[in-house]
Every structure is written in C-alpha cells, then in structure tokens.
Amino acid sequence: MIGTQRTTRRGDLPLPVPRRAPDSAAAVLRAVLDHGPIARSSIARVTRLSAATVSGVTAVLMDQGLVREAPEAVNRPGIGRPHVPLDVDADSVAIVGVHIAVPRATVALLDLRGRVIVQRQDPHGRRDPAGVLEALATTIAEVRREHGRWRRMLGVGLATGGWVDAAGGRVVEHPALGWRDVPVCATLAEATGLPVRADSNSRALLRAEQLLGAVADRARQSAVHMFVGNVVDVAFATGGVVHQGPRSAAGSVAHLPVDGCDLPCSCGRVGCLQAAVGEKALVRRALADGLIDRPEIGALVDAALAGSVGALALLQERARLVGRAAALLLDLFDPEVLVVAEAGVNRVPECLATLRAEVESASSAGADVTATVYSSSFPTSVLAVAGGAVALDRVYASN
Ligand SMILES: [Zn+2]
The missing domain is CATH 3.30.420.40 (ATPase, nucleotide binding domain)
Known part of the structure; x- marks a missing residue:
C-alpha cells in the first residue's frame, strides 16, 4: 500500500462505544462493604460522589435491604443529630x-x-x-x-x-x-x-477474592487464581476485570505438561497437570496406603493436621507439583497477587510453605513469594x- 496512503477520515473510524455512566449505587455499596460501618460523609469522600448523591443512593439501598444504619457506638447529647454510620445489611x-x-x-x-x-x-x-x-x-x-x-x-x-x-x-x-x-x-x-x-x-x-478476600484491595489491581481439586483451572484479572475470553475458555491449564509425572490423563496423553495433582488419584493412593478410611480429600487433610507423616508427605508432594505450575503462571502474568486454592495448601501451613518454596525456586520473575502467593481466603467454605x-x-x- 506504499504510495497510496491517505489521511484517515471520520467515516473510516469505528463508531465510538458509548461509555457506561458510572454506577453510583454499586460504588456506594462497595464502599460500605469495604469500610462499613462508615458515615455518609466518608462514603462521599471514598467514592468522590456528592453528599446529595450519596444520601439519595443510600436511601434506595436501605429500602432494598442492602444497607442499614449501624447501631450507634456513642451518643453525643447536645451536639445535634450524630452521624449514624452505615453498614451492609447482613440480615435482610x-x-x-x-x-x-x-x-x-x-x-x-x-x-x-x-x-x-x-x-x-x-x-x-x-x-x-x-x-x-x-x-x-x-x-x-x-x-x-x-x-x-x-x-x-x-x-x-x-x-x-x-x-x-x-x-x-x-x-x-x-x-x-x-x-x-x-x-x-x-x-x-x-x-x-x-x-x-x-x-x-x-x-x-477470583471474584470472591476481589470482593471479600484477605488481600482484596491488591487482588483488584491484578490477580491470578489457581484452583486445584478434581479439575485444575486458572483465572486472571487486571484492573478489577476477570478475563473471560471470546469463547469463555480462558484459564484452561488442565493439560499443562508436568515434569516427572507418568500418570495417564483423560485426554489420552501422560504427564498432564490435572492427572498429576487431581483429587481422585491422590485420594485413591491415600486409601491404598491406609492413610484415610473414606475416599475424601478432607480426610487426608484432617490426617495430616492430626500428625500423620504419610498424609503430610502426599499433600506436600502435591503442593510441589502445584507450585511448579504456579511459578509458570507468576512468570507469565506477573500479578500483584496469586491465590492457590488447594485443600492442603488452604489448611496445612507446611503445605503453603512448600508451595511458596517451590514457586520461589521455579520462578524467574523474582517476586517476593510471601507477599504475592497466598492460599484461599475461604479455606473451609471454598x-x-x-x-x-x-x-x-x-x-x-x-x-
Ligand atoms: Zn491431559
């Protein structure tokens, strides 16, 4: 096309996407979730909305049973009506x-x-x-x-x-x-x-970590979440938005190859991450070794917490394999926060330590793993x- 370039005209450009009006109700509700109990004036400061807008929006949210006035901590007689703080209504x-x-x-x-x-x-x-x-x-x-x-x-x-x-x-x-x-x-x-x-x-x-998690503030900046159960999957977010992909298929890491694993996978190959760390194979092994008496991952974690050396060793082996995959994700995305939800890592401190050590040795990003890699914020209710x-x-x- 050299030689035929011309100035871009207005008609050449795609139509502008209308910008969504900032949703003030959502902003107020999130401010109350994050900081409640909080006074209306402070909500205005946090959300940068006007006092009148905050007042109107909170009235609607109270009608909907989403927000309520918190019990007054201090009564200050003689100084007029006190600022009654607002909180999320957890009962309605x-x-x-x-x-x-x-x-x-x-x-x-x-x-x-x-x-x-x-x-x-x-x-x-x-x-x-x-x-x-x-x-x-x-x-x-x-x-x-x-x-x-x-x-x-x-x-x-x-x-x-x-x-x-x-x-x-x-x-x-x-x-x-x-x-x-x-x-x-x-x-x-x-x-x-x-x-x-x-x-x-x-x-x-990942959305739960951003809304309610232990490091929600940082997870809203950028985060990767890795879930390891019967299936293994990953999600990532930047700027508070969880990536879906045009086919909603983002985060499929089940068949990531893992070194030193020769277990057959459902896809027909050997050495896939999901085959190596999937719950089913792990529980079957624990049953065969006499470490648990019911086919549940929770039983294996309970056994490890109760002092079973064999149970802890199985979970740590899993944490190492998961750590290797997590290191790869850390290098790929360089997120503010990387959360791993895995039964052992969630509840057994030694497993989290093993995971972090493996990430540290396998990653080349040089991240401070204790300030970046976390277990799930919801260990018992994931x-x-x-x-x-x-x-x-x-x-x-x-x-
Ligand atoms: Zn596979």
Missing part, C-alpha cells in the same frame, strides 16, 4: 450459592458479606444434567424454607469446574461429569423462580463461596 437479604463438583453438589445460603449462613452437600444421585439440576432445585427450595424464610432472596450463583459460558448461562463442557452444552441458568431459573448466573469455578473464586460470589458479583456490580 441472602443469595444462594451453588457448586457442582464431580461427586457432589453444594447448596449454601450466604449473606451480603459472603458469610455462609447454612450449607448442604449431597452426593449426586444421577449425574446427568437433568438429574443434577432437579435435585439442586429441590435442595434450594428446602434450604430456603428452613433457613431463609425471613430473608429476601436476591438470586442464585452457580460455579462449576470445566468450561462455563457466563454470558450464555451454560456449561459448554464438563468432561469429568460428561456434560456438554447444558443451559444451567435457564433450567434452574425456571425451577426456582430466581435469577441465576453461572461462571467457572476459578473465575468465581465451594459455597464460589457459587455465592457469582451472585454477589451481580449485586455489587449493578446495584
């Missing part, structure tokens, strides 16, 4: 968090702070989509009846491993469950009468919080 509303794992489903009620009010875990009866979703709708109805009758339900959030199309509300593929193209949101919405959103497990947990975060994301993003 709730959301339902659902997680679908390979052996079982988790249904939980959570409050606006992401605290689990109640949770139920049931092994799947049938594993086909219709069977699982019907059972879920029944459990959701029971949990609402028993524990949520006094709360307004804002919606259902669903998280699961595998490939989830969040915008389309469907599970594209979940090989371990044998699911393909399942419209989970529409099906559950019809059965429960509640709005339903879905996302992949790892993206949901599945309930994953589902819950998908629903809370909607509350905090659009309200």
Whole structure:
C-alpha cells in the first residue's frame, strides 16, 4: 500500500462505544462493604460522589435491604443529630450459592458479606444434567424454607469446574461429569423462580477474592487464581476485570505438561497437570496406603493436621507439583497477587510453605513469594463461596 496512503477520515473510524455512566449505587455499596460501618460523609469522600448523591443512593439501598444504619457506638447529647454510620445489611437479604463438583453438589445460603449462613452437600444421585439440576432445585427450595424464610432472596450463583459460558448461562463442557452444552441458568431459573448466573469455578473464586478476600484491595489491581481439586483451572484479572475470553475458555491449564509425572490423563496423553495433582488419584493412593478410611480429600487433610507423616508427605508432594505450575503462571502474568486454592495448601501451613518454596525456586520473575502467593481466603467454605460470589458479583456490580 506504499504510495497510496491517505489521511484517515471520520467515516473510516469505528463508531465510538458509548461509555457506561458510572454506577453510583454499586460504588456506594462497595464502599460500605469495604469500610462499613462508615458515615455518609466518608462514603462521599471514598467514592468522590456528592453528599446529595450519596444520601439519595443510600436511601434506595436501605429500602432494598442492602444497607442499614449501624447501631450507634456513642451518643453525643447536645451536639445535634450524630452521624449514624452505615453498614451492609447482613440480615435482610441472602443469595444462594451453588457448586457442582464431580461427586457432589453444594447448596449454601450466604449473606451480603459472603458469610455462609447454612450449607448442604449431597452426593449426586444421577449425574446427568437433568438429574443434577432437579435435585439442586429441590435442595434450594428446602434450604430456603428452613433457613431463609425471613430473608429476601436476591438470586442464585452457580460455579462449576470445566468450561462455563457466563454470558450464555451454560456449561459448554464438563468432561469429568460428561456434560456438554447444558443451559444451567435457564433450567434452574425456571425451577426456582430466581435469577441465576453461572461462571467457572476459578473465575468465581477470583471474584470472591476481589470482593471479600484477605488481600482484596491488591487482588483488584491484578490477580491470578489457581484452583486445584478434581479439575485444575486458572483465572486472571487486571484492573478489577476477570478475563473471560471470546469463547469463555480462558484459564484452561488442565493439560499443562508436568515434569516427572507418568500418570495417564483423560485426554489420552501422560504427564498432564490435572492427572498429576487431581483429587481422585491422590485420594485413591491415600486409601491404598491406609492413610484415610473414606475416599475424601478432607480426610487426608484432617490426617495430616492430626500428625500423620504419610498424609503430610502426599499433600506436600502435591503442593510441589502445584507450585511448579504456579511459578509458570507468576512468570507469565506477573500479578500483584496469586491465590492457590488447594485443600492442603488452604489448611496445612507446611503445605503453603512448600508451595511458596517451590514457586520461589521455579520462578524467574523474582517476586517476593510471601507477599504475592497466598492460599484461599475461604479455606473451609471454598465451594459455597464460589457459587455465592457469582451472585454477589451481580449485586455489587449493578446495584
Ligand atoms: Zn491431559
């Protein structure tokens, strides 16, 4: 095209995308979540909104049962009406968090702070989509009846491993469950009468870290989240936005090759990360070695915490393999925060230390691993919080 260049004209340019008006309600609600109890004047300072806007928005949020006036700490007679601080209303509303794992489903009620009010875990009866979703709708109805009758339900959030199309509300593929193209949101919405959103497990947990986690502030800048269970998946975010990818397929690291592993993988190859660190193989080994008496990863972690040398060794071996993959992610993304959600790392301090040491030796980015690599902020409720975060994301993003 040399020689034929001409000045770009206005008609050559793509149409400008209209900029979304800043959502002041969402900003106020997040400020209350982050800093509550907090006075209206301080909310105005944090959000850079006018006092009048804050006052109007908080009135609406109070009507919706999302925000309430906190009990007054100090009464100051004679100085006029005190500034009554506002806090998130943890009692008026709730959301339902659902997680679908390979052996079982988790249904939980959570409050606006992401605290689990109640949770139920049931092994799947049938594993086909219709069977699982019907059972879920029944459990959701029971949990609402028993524990949520006094709360307004804002919606259902669903998280699961595998490939989830969040915008389309469907599970594209979940090989371990044998699911393909399942419209989970529409099906559950019809059965429960509640709005339903879905996302992949790892993206949901990353959002939970950004909203409610131990280092939420930094995770909102940039973060990578690695989930290791029966499936292994990864999510990353920059500038508070969790990356989805045009096919919602970002973060699939199940078949990353791992050195020194010769276990066969479901994909037909050997040496994949998921085959090396997947829960199933680990639990089977622990059972065969007589380290646990029920086929559950939690039992292996309990055994390690109770002093079983063999159980700790198995979990540390897993932490080393996970650490090698985490080092690669650290070098690839150079995130402010890298969170690893793995049963051993979450609850056993030695496993977190092993993971960090492995990241340090395998990474070339030179990051301070103790200030960068963390275990999950939700060690005992990771599945309930994953589902819950998908629903809370909607509350905090659009309200
Ligand atoms: Zn594989």
